[in-house]
Amino acid sequence: MQQPARTLFATALLALCAPLAQAASVAEVFNGDMLDTNQRYFESIAGIPRQSYGDQHLFRISGCNITATIQNNSVTALRLELTPSCQADLTSFLGESFAPPAGQPLTVGSFQQAAGDLSFYSDCLTLCGNAADPSVYAHWEGPHAVSFREVMLELVLAGDAALEASSRWQQQMTAAKGEDWVMETRFNCERDFDGQAQQSFANVEVNAISIGSGLVKPGC
Template sequence: MRSTPLLIAPLALAAFTQAQAATVADVFNGDMLGTNQRYFESIAGIPRESVGDDHTFRIQGCTLTATISNGSVTAMRLELAPSCQADLTSFIGDFAPAPGQPLTFGAFEQAAGSALSYSADCLTMCGNAYDPSVYAAWEGPRVVGFMEVRLEALQVGDAAIDAASAWSEQMTKTMGEDWVIDGRFNCDTRFDQTASQLFQNVPVTAVSIGTGLPGNHCEG
């Protein structure tokens, strides 16, 4: 019996071809925030993993996670690498660092023109279950729709580890070891300026942008 060729609807084929050719710039940009899941996936492709509202994609070898709530994209997270750089200008305009340069905490803070709020998974007595991160949060003004940005520094590189250790030591001297072990600095802004100075030149390993981003790990 002669087999019948599999026919692919023209629109489905076009969407598949477009997703296959998508670049990071096609997906990680301000125009994609607020789009519905069907349209987003027509550009980004099929997610490799979905956990709750978070859907993870691989685009040009880069890992991008889209948060899709009530059918529309509310936030995106891009893991950074030399070949995976974030251009934030389409999201927050002149508040973003110039594109094409490695993103550091200091570069973002200088461009944004306002202080960041720092927090961390853990700074001391963290164990070996995972590599903790330090975070810096920013909320833009009305002109950029109060867009939220969250920078991450995974504690694996020398610069990030040294900065986190120095931050921990400064807080321990002032507040005591238990205060730092318990993560109470996440509920206190008095050491943000110290963190800002120490993380000035630390590379950002991931950046999230959108609305409803995770908070600062404050538990009391």
């Protein structure tokens, strides 16, 4: 029996649209080419966000959490939560000259060795309460060669390695500046102890990474 023209048209349309329905990979979404694209184009690749909070939009891609910061309809930053199955290849963002080796866990030391020195920040290092695990943030601003892109490495102070590194950094600052200075997070506005932090956290694995422009850092 010959199919009606309307049925044939619908079948052809579904066939044309099928490739568009395929799920995107992490490498396609967490990619330097996605920065500065408009929201409509980004979502044509990443899909519809699972949640949105202001300019923050959360996407679930191949089991990995990616957050896009979208301001004035343009993607200004991308954040990837790192897990054993969700690893970042930074080559598309930073090029081979500044990107650490892909395919292995990202640490503060591996990033610093590839890209250069970092500045360290935290919302809290002492008397933080029990609401949530505090974090340390390592910030890097790239040169003109990578369009001055910023990188923020997030280190959750929960595992032994991160807690021990935080304790060493805190003790060094307390010995030099006093407990009140550390409690008031004055280190966020002074760069005197970045070298000690970089050394302390060198072997600590990164929990999340953000790349883009206008990344927000904790203040003092």
